[in-house]
Amino acid sequence: MSRPLKLSRRTILRGAGVAMGLPMLECMADDQAAETPPSRFGMFYFGTGMNMRQFEPEDEGPDFKLSRILQPLERHRGQFTVLSNVFLNHGGGHDGAYPFATSIARGEKQQISPDQIVAQQHGKATRYPSLQLSVERGTAFGSQALATTSWNEQGIPLAAENDPKVLFDRLFRPDSEQQKVNRAHEFRQRGSVLDLVMEQAGGMQKRMSQVDRQQLDQYFNSVREMERQLDRDVAWSDRPKPDPDLKDPKRFEKSITDKQPDFRYDTYAKLMYDLIALAFQTDSSRVVSYVVRRELSGGVYPEFGVSKGYHSLSHHGNDPRNLEELAKVDTIYMKHWAYFLDRLRSIREGDGTLLDHTVLGFSSGMGIGHSKNRLPTVLSGGERLGVRHRGHVRLSTPTPLSSLWQTMVHCCGVPTGDAFQDSPGVIDDLV
Template identity: 65%
Template sequence: MSKPSYKPRLKTLNRRMLLRGASTCLALPWLEAMLPRSAAAAESTKVVPRMGMFYFGTGMNMREFYPEGYGKDAKMSRILKPLEEQRDQFTVLSGTSLSHGGGHDGAYPFATSIARGEKQTISPDQLAAEVQGKHTRFPSLQLSVKRGTGFGSQALATISWNRQGIPLAAENDPQTIFNHLFRPPNSQQLLQQSDEFRQRGSVLDAVLSDAKRLQTRLSQSDRQQLDQYFHSIREVETTLGREMDWSDRPKPKPNLDGFGDYEKAIAPEGNGKFVYDTYAKLMYDLIALAFQTDSTRVVSYVVRTELAGGVYPEFGVSKGYHELTHHGNDPKNLEELARVDTIYMQHWSHFLNRLASIREGEGTLLDNTLLGFSSGMGIGHSKDVLPTMISGGSGLGIRHQTHLQLKDNTPLSSLWQTMVERMGVNVDGEFQDSTGTIGELLA
């Protein structure tokens, strides 16, 4: 008679338990066994969704971007070769377009479908932040290779827009971002922070009081303008309230084993020797750390802006990225363009590997994270042959197939709608110029 299998019942551990020996005491790290058994089971099945939107300015060499064939067995192109081992974690989408894309204004409609010069609206990442940002210290993070917004120029530095259509400034310094996320304030900073809270609160009270008195003396049109102003003030109030609420909660301390040195990080316009390979990995790893510690669940990142930059000395090419895109069918220009794009995909592979290396529940952080990237143009500054990919999210109901052919001129917004709905956003009515979610991606 076979002996019955025996599964020992795990005893719940005390969170304050210490390891004692050799006259020293070490606190145990957080372990699942420290949760009550029922709580541990609930924790293991809980899925926290994350989302990232990524912009690669000035397109890519589309002649060497799309895989050969369709479905899971599609053959990797030269540019996508670094992602061969991760083919089960992404889907390249052929057929996406931007109705106002092409040229060098593509960053403006990228996330909203609204052309440059027109009144913008809220971007998908901010829709997700309204739902998921209630649970995190930072509702969203805006990252870029260029600091600020770049608003008004073609080299837009952000793809995030609030409900008033105002661009949200991005940060590009890895050290600044790391400190923002994880560095606890010292006593002097805490005192200064407390003073700032009081001052900002007093200013808001005074502004609201004056604005309400003014409201009774305005025309209907002016009142509408004032209502928008009130909405902006309420946003500032909400932000202030959030900062005050989180100010007495300690920031997380991430495990940096295997990560780069954020104390010595150099921003693109900083002093010292800038190496893009180091910078790119630091930035992608910061996103992974922010997601892992649940500091935020929503990120946007302008990896490459339009026109300026895009190549670095270690890439070993002869021209700037924009100049290479005006290739004139010169084999050398096309080869160098593909070389640069391949380097960017090597960094994307690093990012996916980093997320996949972090265990979470019954899967990985990558399983619970939706990542979408594309551009405002394809090759030849086209608006309907875009380098579009969705990665991760298998735990959120995404079914990957390496290469998927969509209907010609499928709006890029259909991808954003698919992602935000997976993030728990209830899309009521029309979503930008989307034709609906991409059903072929859904499990």
């Protein structure tokens, strides 16, 4: 009698110039159990707040009654916590995406965002240290409606991607032989350019004032970061991308952005959440930030069946119709969030599910009526990372949003030091 087959999680099938990763199989169970699943971190921004009158629950505790907007999350009760009494010191305006992750106002020198703090530790083992997603490509830096909430060590915004096809190709589409040749040439060219830049800049530094030297030192830091990314690109260039084992890979063969006439948000939202789940599942990345809804523009789509844009609805003037449509739109977004949690919970991993090993936080730069003191804030997942869900927690004192980020970073096993933004510490009720 033949012995049962046992495979490593990292088994690669090779043949005729093709290399493919495998999905999780039962014969990998022992291998999986021997490894501690990695921690994952997700930070999500819902621009322009929400209708807090129909978002915030009235009662507290694990058995709280879900509000209208949160009702789609009922099937995930026990795997998320709603936090009330959360504020953002520089929030309340349409430039709230700037301080969202760092507590630093627009126009001031930014600092590293919590997702990048986690990426510094957990991103070393993955092809992509972090992924930045958004409904708008790029950064939109300088405008009110920032398209990213991720900032590197130098306080520079990290550009986001908005097209599911581009993301899928980057994560999973194998490179052609010509692409490999072109990439190898680009690596060599970029490397030589960086060497030249560093040599020239180093020679100029000796003749500069102290202020200029400080400027140049900041520039050096950016160059070093480029070098680190170059080294990572080279190291990963010959490793095959994972096979996500999709039932319908054609879903990702067409570019989808809200600039297209046949755009449907329901399709788009599910594709984006599916890609995050796949990136986590295949360990392509362990850190994600996602601007789900930008400030000022967009936020509603024809299939929503509402009369105005989200920004216009947020200036409700206590009009019942505006408030009703605002709650309707927010509920649609929560249905998609519930879909995302479904996906993560359906994937078995280690002693639990992918959701259990992933900590996710969403909030906004404002609440309702452009308030900075009543933010729609939810923590999801992370049970195997030490998160203790409490249903609805009305914090006893006003608590900065940075305390949520510090709590999530802490649950990912990353030290935060004595001071973390304007946070007084982790939220003890959650750990």
